[in-house]
Amino acid sequence: MSDASELHDLIEQVLQRYQRRPDRLVQILHDIQDGLGYLSDATIALLAERLQISYAQVRSTRDFYAFFYSEDRGQYRILFSDNVTDRMAGNQALFQQMLDYFNLQPGKVSRDGLVSVDLTSCTGMCDQGPAILVNEMAITRMTPQRVNQVCALVSAGVPLAQWPSGFFAVDDNIRRADCLLGASPEPGESIRAAIARGREGMLAEMKHSNLRGRGGAGFTTAIKWEACRNAAGEQRYIVCNGDEGEPGTFKDRVLLQSYAGRVFEGMVIAAYTVGAQLGLLYLRAEYRYLRPRLEAFLAGMRAQNLLGKDIVGVSGFDFDIEIHLGAGAYICGEETALIESLEGKAGKPRVRPPFPVACGYLNQPTVVNNVETLCKATEIAIHGGAWYEAIGTKQSTGTKVLSVSGDCARPGIYEYAFGVRISQVLEDCGARNAIAVQVSGASGACLSERELGRRIAFEDVPTAGSFMIFDKQRDMFEVARNFAHFFKHESCGFCTPCRGGTALISSMMDKIAEGRGTQYEMNELLRLQAVMKTSSHCGLGQTAGNAIADTVQKFRPAYERRLAQTDFVPAFDLDAALAKARHLSGRDDAHAHLGEEV
Ligand SMILES: Cc1cc2nc3c(=O)[nH]c(=O)nc-3n(C[C@H](O)[C@H](O)[C@H](O)COP(=O)(O)O)c2cc1C
Numbered sequence: 001m002s003d004a005s006e007l008h009d010l011i012e013q014v015l016q017r018y019q020r021r022p023d024r025l026v027q028i029l030h031d032i033q034d035g036l037g038y039l040s041d042a043t044i045a046l047l048a049e050r051l052q053i054s055y056a057q058v059r060s061t062r063d064f065y066a067f068f069y070s071e072d073r074g075q076y077r078i079l080f081s082d083n084v085t086d087r088m089a090g091n092q093a094l095f096q097q098m099l100d101y102f103n104l105q106p107g108k109v110s111r112d113g114l115v116s117v118d119l120t121s122c123t124g125m126c127d128q129g130p131a132i133l134v135n136e137m138a139i140t141r142m143t144p145q146r147v148n149q150v151c152a153l154v155s156a157g158v159p160l161a162q163w164p165s166g167f168f169a170v171d172d173n174i175r176r177a178d179c180l181l182g183a184s185p186e187p188g189e190s191i192r193a194a195i196a197r198g199r200e201g202m203l204a205e206m207k208h209s210n211l212r213g214r215g216g217a218g219f220t221t222a223i224k225w226e227a228c229r230n231a232a233g234e235q236r237y238i239v240c241n242g243d244e245g246e247p248g249t250f251k252d253r254v255l256l257q258s259y260a261g262r263v264f265e266g267m268v269i270a271a272y273t274v275g276a277q278l279g280l281l282y283l284r285a286e287y288r289y290l291r292p293r294l295e296a297f298l299a300g301m302r303a304q305n306l307l308g309k310d311i312v313g314v315s316g317f318d319f320d321i322e323i324h325l326g327a328g329a330y331i332c333g334e335e336t337a338l339i340e341s342l343e344g345k346a347g348k349p350r351v352r353p354p355f356p357v358a359c360g361y362l363n364q365p366t367v368v369n370n371v372e373t374l375c376k377a378t379e380i381a382i383h384g385g386a387w388y389e390a391i392g393t394k395q396s397t398g399t400k401v402l403s404v405s406g407d408c409a410r411p412g413i414y415e416y417a418f419g420v421r422i423s424q425v426l427e428d429c430g431a432r433n434a435i436a437v438q439v440s441g442a443s444g445a446c447l448s449e450r451e452l453g454r455r456i457a458f459e460d461v462p463t464a465g466s467f468m469i470f471d472k473q474r475d476m477f478e479v480a481r482n483f484a485h486f487f488k489h490e491s492c493g494f495c496t497p498c499r500g501g502t503a504l505i506s507s508m509m510d511k512i513a514e515g516r517g518t519q520y521e522m523n524e525l526l527r528l529q530a531v532m533k534t535s536s537h538c539g540l541g542q543t544a545g546n547a548i549a550d551t552v553q554k555f556r557p558a559y560e561r562r563l564a565q566t567d568f569v570p571a572f573d574l575d576a577a578l579a580k581a582r583h584l585s586g587r588d589d590a591h592a593h594l595g596e597e598v
Pocket residue numbers: 212213214215216217218219221241242243244245246330331332333334335336368369370371373374538539540
């Protein structure tokens with residue numbers, strides 16, 4: 001956009017769309033970037049002036065999120081998902097192929113301003129990788145042929161809307177359905193069932209069910225809802241956590257894609273039970289392709305009086321749902337960081353307490369629940385807590401939806417009653433020769449062959465849903481190194497143990513990979529992991545070293561065979577760093593080198 005008045009007009013239109021609310025800043029930045037391609041400092045300054053907030057506030061929000069750009073990233077911004085499963089499916093060669101085609105360096109824009117190509121964290125397509133995003137639209141199952149097709153379309157400047165629609169097909173791959181995925185209740189059935197039970201009755205059923213949150217921590221949902229209902233506040237909010245950034249997890253994507261009714265009805269039931277009037281779905285930017293159909297679904301619910309005023313004829317039961325888009329930050333899955341993001345800020349986790357149930361979105365009582373947890377509430381509304389409690393194990397009731405990927409014949413979505421053995425899942429998905437399963441993503445646990453008899457359950461192997469399989473051709477050191485890079489990239493930088501620890505772990509893993517690691521690094525990796533676990537501010541830092549600790553313990557030979565046979569090799573090669581000085585001074589004799597015997 002060349003004309004200054006056009007820029008002013010665009011900003012004005014977007015601000016009007018969001019009623020000039022600074023707490024909508026992340027959405028405002030998205031819309032402006034959609035129009036301009038990137039968010040320059042001048043645009044930020046103009047926006048700050050119009051919103052009457054500080055330049056620093058707007059800029060810090062822009063700079064925090066990976067999908068907001070301060071400089072032009074080209075008409076086509078292509079990002080290759082770089083989860084370990086994408087790597088196993090060959091993403092690196094495809095990435096290089098595309099860079100070569102455009103004669104580009106990673107992250108740099110072509111001279112004609114047409115295209116940039118870079119890597120990004122897991123995009124949640126692990127069952128159909130390697131995956132890419134083109135201007136945040138997902139394309140899966142990349143092959144050398146598909147790379148060439150994409151390159152040709154980009155070179156010809158074909159608008160995304162005219163690309164073959166098959167490129168953007170994202171499959172559900174549901175391989176095993178149980179009571180959630182196998183049922184198809186009528187629209188509104190669960191809301192009516194909840195209303196028939198009454199607010200107290202619905203809460204009682206939730207308590208009876210012993211439903212625990214599916215986002216990872218496994219907190220009892222009824223306790224959360226009750227605390228929110230009882231907290232003092234002018235407004236209550238229901239937030240659906242659709243950030244799903246944990247590498248290897250994609251079940252929420254499938255639930256949002258094909259079970260949106262369950263998700264939204266779960267939000268309505270939560271609102272009814274706690275007395276909330278507004279719901280917010282936080283949708284990760286990688287799932288942006290879902291937004292139009294989710295908006296259409298919400299419109300359909302409004303038309304059926306399942307949202308809006310006096311829902312299903314219950315006087316005074318008013319509730320509606322808005323969709324907010326994330327912008328490429330794994331930490332925004334952490335509930336307080338997510339709330340910060342919803343309020344238009346950088347997604348840095350808050351100090352807790354106070355917890356969101358007492359002081360959440362806009363400092364009001366807020367329930368934050370995972371997508372799957374909310375779906376489960378619809379089952380409990382329809383069938384009751386006793387029915388639900390009878391499924392699974394005593395401490396882990398109901399079913400769990402797993403995202404299965406990696407070395408198996410049938411990657412995809414598997415729903416099981418809690419208590420299923422890891423070996424059963426492996427058998428069902430056609431995994432042969434598995435040497436390891438990474439359960440619950442990069443922050444979860446790495447199980448070895450000896451542990452395959454263990455069970456998926458909060459009391460044994462808890463999981464938010466990710467289930468990545470590695471067979472004997474895989475190198476578990478490289479798996480852990482991929483996760484180390486992920487955490488270094490995703491640490492929000494707020495607290496020192498995590499900011500420093502993830503960076504140090506990542507560089508030590510690189511040093512070991514280069515054959516320069518020693519026993520010193522092995523010891524340091526474990527020491528850093530322990531420091532981060534005990535002193536990081538939030539769950540990201542506390543769990544970022546898990547995979548390192550597990551693989552060092554269970555796959556030690558993968559590390560040891562790379563170690564240099566000395567006690568210590570400095571991380572920084574000072575002599576090499578002085579090469580430029582030697583060159584400038586025209587000297588390369590023994591006296592110009594450090595540590596040389598003369
Ligand atoms: C780094 C980090 C990332 C997280 N990402 C997610 C996520 O993507 N989705 C999610 O539901 N919960 C995520 N959580 C957990 C949330 O903080 C929160 O516990 C959850 O949304 C609560 O919902 P539940 O009780 O239904 O599980 C994450 C936590 C941490 C520490």
